[in-house]
Amino acid sequence: MNKKDVSELKGRFKKSDCTFTKMCGCYVNGDKEIVLCFNETFLNLEDEEFYKYLDVAKKTLSGTVGNNLLELNFPLEEEEAGGKQQFLLGLRESKLKNEELLTTFYQLIIDHYDFAGNYLILVFHDAYDVMTKTSDNSKLDESEEVYEYLLTAICPVALSKPGLGYLETENRIGPRNRDWVVGAPESGFVFPAFTDRSTDIHSVMFYAKNPKEPHRELMELALGCPAKSTAAEQKNTFQSIIKSAVNDSEKSSRVFGEIQESLSQISEEQASLSESEDPVILTKESVKEILTESNLPEEIVGKIESAYEENFSEELPVIEHLIDKKVLAENEQRKVEKTLVEQVHILQEKLEEATKAVNVSSPLYDIDVEVDDLQDSESVDKQNEAFDVLLKVKPEKVNQIKSQIIDGKNCIVIPMEDDEQFHVYGIENSQDI
DSSP states (O other): OOHHHHHHHHTTOSTTTOOEEEEEEEEEOTTSOEEEEEEEEGGGSOHHHHHHHHHHHHHTTOSOBTTTEEEEEOOSSGGGGTTHHHHHHHHHHTTTOOHHHHHHHHHHHHHHOOOSSEEEEEEEEEEEEEEEEOTTOOEEEEEEEEEEEEEEEEEEEEEOOOOEEEETTTTEEEEOOOOEEEOOOSEEEEESEEETTEEETTEEEEEESSTTSOOHHIIIIISOOOOOOOHHHHHHHHHHHHHHHHOOHHHHHHHHHHHHHHHHHHHHHHHHHOOOOSOOBOOHHHHHHHHHHTTOOHHHHHHHHHHHHHHTSSSOOBHHHHOOHHHHHHHHHHHHHHHHHHHHHHHHHHHHHHHHIIIIIOGGGTOOOOHHHHHHSSOHHHHHTTOSOOOOOOGGGGGGOEEEEETTEEEEEOOOOTTOOOOOTTOTTGGGO
């Protein structure tokens, strides 16, 4: 199931389009005991209940495909699946009217669901009349097939938070009663999968609210499917491989940031070149190419390649799943800061050179003293005592100073604009000279 398939199915979960026929469920306590079972005709529910249950169904198809939503495949050999696929097909065919099958199904989840606390198991049955679509996605008034499926949601049930409230019977403010409240689904699945707008009995769409802890035991033991890693798990594994190989927190952050940038570039290039919506896979060859461009030592490159092949031998990850936008932003900020530091360093060098040229090298001051000599002298004042005339002008006036013979004497001439001021050291009101 891709994003379009999920959106089409989920888009029907509203009052006007919903065709759920049955909804069944059971309430399980912290001791894994069934406290309550119920079976309802969904369209007969009161509006308040109807919308609450419908919201649960919607959330079981929420999140990102490949992260919160994983398409699991049943093994080709039915024995490897432990008969789970055939059992689910039988449950679907019963349209949730066989209580014995339902009880077996509930117990299958209870036995393999690793959860501490109370929870609610909900099962919806639906028959969707899939309408034919043209190439421009316009619907035609004819049916391609009837997609019949089950949607299962597992929701935690917890006590509401303690607090004060108005006690109507006593007409006072006091501690309110705490209720057992059904939360949003933590796990769930749709069987069969809705792939390319058609029934796919060989697959199931699995939902995990927390992609870092997707309840793999449900995938393998309750559904009989080989577990798949979520995008979050793949990203964490990939980052751990880099950190472990580099073994230097500061350097590994920089290297990982550069690798993230390379992954982002590959993803963008592939997206622009291909019209297909198929995800771009990070092959072992691409990993080697990226690491070579990072100029890492051969020893580290070898460690990363070996660990990558070991961790992703069964299923190569999608490049988009490995991209961390936060790391990309940090890497971009690091590059900006590095550029600014380099620019400041260049400006400082130019400023030092300009200062030396004005204060030391100008022939108009007739100072034949090397920079090192000035640094070794006790003070600049002692150097200045050797001259009869000292000039102090702004840098932009230096090029205007000229030497000129006036009345037979060698003079220093400094042109002055009308708005410019001058001062002769030691003479008050020197502007009157």
